[in-house]
Amino acid sequence: MAESDSLCDIGFIGAGVMGKNLIMNLADNGYKVCAFDLDHNRLDALLEQDARERGERPPRVEACSSYTELLGRIKAPHLVILSVPAGAPVDDVCHKLLDAGLKADDIVVDTGNSLWTDSVERCERFKGRLIFFTTAVSGGDVGARFGASLMPSGDRYAWTRIEPVLNAIAAKVDPDSGRPIERREPGRPVSGGEPCAAYIGPIGSGHYVKMVHNGIEYADMQLICEAYHMMRSALEMTPAEIAKVFREWNLGPLNSYLIDISAEVLATVDTDTKQPLVDVILDRAGQKGTGLWTALSSLEVGCPAPSIAEAVYARSLSTRKVLRTRAAKKLLGPDVAPVEPARRAEVIEQLHDALYCAKICVYAQGFDLMKLAAREQGWQLNFAEIARIWRAGCIIRAVFLQSISDAYERDLKLSNLLLDDFFAGQIALNQHNWRRAVADASLLGIPVPALSSALSYYDAFRMESLPANLLQGQRDFFGAHTFSRVDRPEEEKYHVQWSEPGRPVVEV
Known part of the structure; x- marks a missing residue:
């Protein structure tokens, strides 16, 4: 056997939750991986998982103890994938790889949640010393393990080498229906269907698109939470009853991963208290920065994305729990009774339509932001393709994305999603219920910042004259x-x- 046959195909640095799952995904798809992590316990756990899942087959994953050993055990030209925290750790690993003998035609792929401008600067910093490439990953640990949505960007030559690898580990969709093809069985990856991976453009563009994805995710989650809040407070429904409504909504145009998991959360009972789990979760929401980056970018580019910004503000306000508790005892709201039970079905229908219309506006804001940023940076983004790679694997995956892809296929120069005939027609059909839902929330004193800001965005957008x-x-x-x-x-x-x-x- 030739020496090259015993070498690994890919070097991988970082065996944390995301890294380990990406490594096992690569192994399932026939790639032999050599892994390195400063935490040797992580490497031990990785090797144990490979032994458990491969059965009688030869080892698919190896571990090494240094950067030099890593490069010595993978085929040249080297392909090294990083799953390390964004920022300084990425630079540190690149420098250590160069010290270990990395060459100018070797590729380093950053899969972390890096700020897109950092990726641009990093690529320039290492130019001529290594090929720095990025692929943003959406889908969490499950997506990393069984198929994620991938947004790669960087050198075109590097993409030709990396494309088969990323297509293999990406989520897949049925080409006819646009629905995800899902299988969560170790060792049996999905091989057919369209991969949710596509070359986005020059360095930085992939992480920018992922950043906007996360901004849309923030807003989508907030919209769902506002619909939940209305049903819980205005209709006095139980979490289990709301879960049933969400499952019904998931059969129609609101079908999405986020609606699905929201129903699961609401239907779950806490094992300790026997109360609905959602009632024992503290109402303070965290964030990791990508929603904030999206809101900041919208201000810098001069592109209105109010619903995304409101979703970030809503999380910030939720963290002021002590202050809100004081305010709840002092500040008065409207003196009105909850909605009568006889109107429950009507209000639920209004909320459904409000969520649908607001969702359209949130995506319009996100795609408009990408369009203006692309114009500013000189990127040629394919918006139909971006919508397609979000149909599976990622957090905002939804049947709705097929309609967005179709809209950009119909008109490659579509200036705003709201101007597409299909989406303009959908809002025309459903906007009355949207307005009623926002009005009812205001009269009842229930905050719906994302639903209402989306409505204001729509009304401002359709006005020929503004103040x-x-x-x-x-x-x-x-x-x-x-x-x-x-x-x-x-x-x-x-x-x-x-x-x-x-x-x-x-x-x-």
């Missing part, structure tokens, strides 16, 4: 910022000598 004319007048009054006129070319700027009200407008 920004008054705003421009205000700015000119206190700061001489000038303004354009509706009856003159826009590039001509004007200013009023406001200290002399009778004086005519003068051109600046």
